[in-house]
Amino acid sequence: MIPVIVATLISVWTCPSCGVGVDAAFCGRCMIPEPPSGMAFIPACTVNYEGVDYELPAFYIDSSAVSYFDILPWLNGAFSDGPGLARLVTGHYDEHFQFLRYTPFTGDEAGAGLTVPGPCSGLPACSITWSGASEYLASIGKRLPSAVELAAAAEAGLLTDIDVYNVMNTYADMMESSMGAMLGRLSIQAMFAGYSTASERVIWEWTGSAPGEPASSSTETLSPCTVIYRNGGPGVADNSSGYFNVAFRGVVSLPLAALK
Numbered sequence: 001m002i003p004v005i006v007a008t009l010i011s012v013w014t015c016p017s018c019g020v021g022v023d024a025a026f027c028g029r030c031m032i033p034e035p036p037s038g039m040a041f042i043p044a045c046t047v048n049y050e051g052v053d054y055e056l057p058a059f060y061i062d063s064s065a066v067s068y069f070d071i072l073p074w075l076n077g078a079f080s081d082g083p084g085l086a087r088l089v090t091g092h093y094d095e096h097f098q099f100l101r102y103t104p105f106t107g108d109e110a111g112a113g114l115t116v117p118g119p120c121s122g123l124p125a126c127s128i129t130w131s132g133a134s135e136y137l138a139s140i141g142k143r144l145p146s147a148v149e150l151a152a153a154a155e156a157g158l159l160t161d162i163d164v165y166n167v168m169n170t171y172a173d174m175m176e177s178s179m180g181a182m183l184g185r186l187s188i189q190a191m192f193a194g195y196s197t198a199s200e201r202v203i204w205e206w207t208g209s210a211p212g213e214p215a216s217s218s219t220e221t222l223s224p225c226t227v228i229y230r231n232g233g234p235g236v237a238d239n240s241s242g243y244f245n246v247a248f249r250g251v252v253s254l255p256l257a258a259l260k
Contacts, residue, residue: 032058061249
C-alpha cells in the first residue's frame with residue numbers, strides 16, 4: 001500500500017510590529033500574537049489627552065464598532081426577563097418595555113428574543129449600556145478601551161464620524177409601524193431637538209475610564225457613569241435618551257513579553 005501523506009497548511013501572517021512573515025502563533029522577534037480577526041494594531045505611543053501625556057503600551061483594538069449583527073446572538077442569550085434586559089439595553093426598566101423606545105430593537109416574529117430591521121444589522125450597536133458592552137466584550141475575551149486608548153485609536157484614524165440622525169432614520173419606518181406614523185416621527189424629532197448641527201450628532205463610544213479617574217485606566221468594575229469619547233474629545237454618558245448615540249468596541253492587551 002502506498003502511504004498517504006497529508007499536508008498541513010500553516011497560515012502565515014505578517015507581524016504588524018516588525019513586518020516579518022510568521023507561521024506560528026507568536027512573532028519570534030516581537031512576541032506579538034497574531035492579530036484577532038477585525039482588529040488593528042496600535043504600537044506603543046505617547047498620547048496627549050486633555051493636556052497630559054500618557055505612555056501607552058501596544059495593543060489590539062477593533063477596527064470598527066461592534067454591530068447589531070455581532071451582539072444580537074449574545075444579547076438574546078444573556079437575559080431572561082425584563083429587568084435583566086434593561087441592565088443591558090438603555091438601563092431603565094418598566095413593565096411596558098418603554099426603555100426600548102429609542103432603539104431599533106423589536107421582538108423577533110419567531111419568539112426567539114430581540115431583533116432589528118435588516119438595514120440596521122451592520123450599523124454600530126447603540127443603546128447598549130456600559131454594563132452590557134463590558135459583559136459582551138468579556139464573553140469574547142476583550143475589554144472596553146481606556147479613554148486614552150480610544151484617543152490613540154482616533155489618532156490612528158480608526159474612529160469614523162457617523163451622524164446618528166442618519167442611523168435613526170434607518171429604523172424610523174419601524175418606529176412608525178409600532179407607534180403610528182405621527183407618533184413615530186414626532187418621537188424622532190423630539191429626540192433630536194437639542195442637536196442643531198451634524199457635529200453634535202456624531203456617535204460617541206464607551207470607554208472603561210471613570211470621570212475623575214486616570215484616563216489611562218480601564219476596569220470591568222466601574223459604575224455605568226463613565227467617560228465616552230469621539231473624534232474631538234471626551235464627554236460623560238447621559239442616559240436621558242437611552243444611549244441612542246453611544247456605541248463601543250473592544251481591546252485586547254498584548255502579553256507582557258511583547259511589551260518589553
